[in-house]
Amino acid sequence: MGAHVRWVIGVVFVSSLLPRPAAAQPAQPTSGPMTVERLHSGFMVAPDFKATIFDKKVSPLAGGYAGWVTDDTIFIGGAGYWLTNGSRDRRLAYGGLMVQWLTKTEGPVGFSLKGLIGGGQSTLTTSVTEIAYPLNGPPFGDYYPDPRAPMPLPVPSQITTNVRFSQDFFVAEPEADVLFHLGRGVRLTAGVGYRAVSVDHGGDGSRIRGATGSIALQIGGR
Numbered sequence: 001m002g003a004h005v006r007w008v009i010g011v012v013f014v015s016s017l018l019p020r021p022a023a024a025q026p027a028q029p030t031s032g033p034m035t036v037e038r039l040h041s042g043f044m045v046a047p048d049f050k051a052t053i054f055d056k057k058v059s060p061l062a063g064g065y066a067g068w069v070t071d072d073t074i075f076i077g078g079a080g081y082w083l084t085n086g087s088r089d090r091r092l093a094y095g096g097l098m099v100q101w102l103t104k105t106e107g108p109v110g111f112s113l114k115g116l117i118g119g120g121q122s123t124l125t126t127s128v129t130e131i132a133y134p135l136n137g138p139p140f141g142d143y144y145p146d147p148r149a150p151m152p153l154p155v156p157s158q159i160t161t162n163v164r165f166s167q168d169f170f171v172a173e174p175e176a177d178v179l180f181h182l183g184r185g186v187r188l189t190a191g192v193g194y195r196a197v198s199v200d201h202g203g204d205g206s207r208i209r210g211a212t213g214s215i216a217l218q219i220g221g222r
Contacts, residue, residue, distance in 0.1 A: 040222035042185075044069045047217055050081060052195065053210030054092055055124060060084045061212075065098050069221035075100035079116050086123075089164050092208070094120025094171045094195075102179065105187070105221075110179035112189070115172065120197075122167050122208050129160045169197040169208055179218075187218040 043066070050061040062084045067077015080095030096118010104110035175193030182188055193212045199205040 040072050041068070041070050042220055042222045043067070044075060044077070044221035045219055046189070048079070048081070048214055049216070050212045050214040052212040054083065054122075055090065055207045059092070061092070063095070064216070067098065069102070072105045072221070073102055075102065075114070075221070079118075089123065089125045089162075091123035092120070093122075094118060094169075096171065105179065106181070108181050110181065110187070112177045112179060112191075113174070114177065115174045117172050118170075120169055120171050122169065123164060124167075124207055125162045125164045127160055128163050129158055131156045132159050167199050167203045167205075167208070169199045169203075169205060172196045173212065175212070175214065177214075177216075185220055185222050189216045189218060190214070191216075 045064065045066040047064040048062075050063075052059055052061055060083070061081045063079065063081030065077055065079035067075055069075045075098070077098055078095065079098040081093070083090070083092040086092065096116055098114060098116045100112055100114035102110060102112040173193055173195045175191045177189045177191030180188040180190075191214050193214065195209055195212055197205040197209045199208070
C-alpha cells in the first residue's frame with residue numbers, strides 16, 4: 001500500500017473520530033392553550049307569557065314559539081299570542097315568523113335579540129252618538145189650539161250606543177331578552193319589546209300597538 005493511500009485512510013479515520021456539529025432542526029411550532037367548544041343545533045319550543053299595553057290598558061297575553069336553532073346562535077320558527085282576558089267586545093290575537101339571535105347560551109347568563117313579523121286581528125268597541133228627531137207626535141189639536149199659531153221646531157235628542165268593530169293588522173314586534181341558563185337545553189328568558197302595527201283601510205292602530213314585557217321558558221335547541 002502506497003504512502004499516499006495510507007495518508008488518505010488516516011485522514012478519513014481521524015476525521016471520523018472528530019465530533020460532528022448537530023444538524024439544524026426545523027423550528028417546531030408552539031401552540032398555546034386551545035379551547036374547543038362544541039356547537040349544537042336542534043328543535044326548540046318556548047311557552048311565552050306577556051304583559052302588554054292594549055287599548056291603553058295593561059293586558060295579559062299567552063302564547064309561545066317553536067322552531068329550529070342552528071349552532072346555538074340563530075333561531076327561526078313561528079310564534080303566536082292571544083289575549084287571555086278577552087271578551088266578545090275586546091279581543092287580540094297575532095302571530096307570524098320569528099327570528100332570534102342568541103349569544104353566550106352556555107354561560108349562566110346570555111342575551112338575545114328577536115323579532116316577529118306577521119299579522120293579527122283585534123276586536124274593540126267605540127261609542128257612537130246619533131242625533132234623533134221626533135217623527136210622530138200627538139194629534140195636532142193637542143199642541144195648537146189656534147191653527148194660526150206658528151209651528152214649533154222639533155227638539156232633537158242624542159242617542160249614544162257602543163259599536164263593536166274588528167280590524168286586521170300587520171305586526172312587527174322586536175324584543176331584547178336576557179337568558180338565564182337553568183340546565184342542559186333549558187333557559188329562562190325575560191325581555192322587553194314593542195308591538196308596532198299597521199291597519200288597513202284607514203283604521204286606527206293606536207289602540208292596538210304598545211310596549212310588551214315577556215317571560216318565556218326555552219326548552220331544547222340541541
